[in-house]
Amino acid sequence: MKIGLYFGTFNPIHIGHLAIANHMAEHSDLDKIWMVITPHNPFKKKSSLLDNHHRYQMVMEAVEHYDTIEPSKAEFDLPQPNYTVNTLVHLTEKYPKHEFCLIMGEDNLKSLHKWKNYEAILEHHDIYVYPRISEGKVETRFDNHPKIHRVNAPIMEISSTMIRNGIKEGKNIRPLLPPEVYTYVDEMNFYK
Template sequence: MNKIGLYFGTFNPIHVGHLIIANYMVEHSDLDEIWMVVTPHNPFKKKSSLLENHHRFELVYKATESYKNIKPSDIEFKLPQPNYTVYTLAHISEVYPDKEFSLIMGEDNLKSFHKWKNYETILEHHQLYVYPRIAKGEVEHQFKNHPKIHTIDAPIVQISSTMIRTGIKNKKNIKPMLTKEVWEYIDEMNFYKK
């Protein structure tokens, strides 16, 4: 059975930090592929700077095109909003019954995982692959040494999409933080400049 790691994000925009983590996960764990799941507009985030879903998907597509084991996914675009991860996992497992899906998350998300909707159901049916993040707070005791939670010692990447959007707005050179294809699309479309 094919093991797929689902890496969720708004990817606004996708940057080399996302690719470093996704590539590390596929190379240094038992996952066969990583699907970059572009999440639709989140009701908790300020919308003004968020590119439309199809543009963010296009950026992820361009960024991952040359990686055979990293693929873009727009599976959440078709689900009712607001959506919860537990519903996406149920839906994707139904659509692809021949694949085994795991969640990829930063350590910061694991610290608040006990607040996720039906997190027990997620853990019952799926593995979690956690990459390190510099963040305050403690991981809940119940998640330490949990048989379904795997800590992957991926590099800590301190690049954020916010930093990139701010840089573009302030006319800074942020090219090293993006793939060439992503930078060219953003530049050509005049994204994040205002």
């Protein structure tokens, strides 16, 4: 089975995340998409980042009606700070029958060459890239790389930061969140 790993803090998960995950599931050769919730780095003070279990719960509720998308706690028990290469090694050892691929935005592709052991990642894993509105030149370093696949997904310029700020300012952000996530955030009084 070919699994696309979509990493994020998902603080909160929003309709942009779901649109991209679903597009990857429907319009690529990936069988499943795992939404990998990035844990709170214990060495960084970030008060706006909800606890891991709350973000996992929101992702779980958001993807409940999608057969091909599921939440993943894969990084929760790994030593922090963690690197993507370590997560890939961990998952490959734990699930040897699966083929793991990365899903990333074009903006992340620009900095891929700075990632820890990026050559090893590219040697063993395919990367599925979705478009972003980018400032400056498009990344060409990896053009025609056999492991990098550009997927013509919708461009989603919704950010979790924008949603958190909207909630703090008392704005109606309901259309930007899956209904279950909106209810959870509202009932828990998050981001106010």
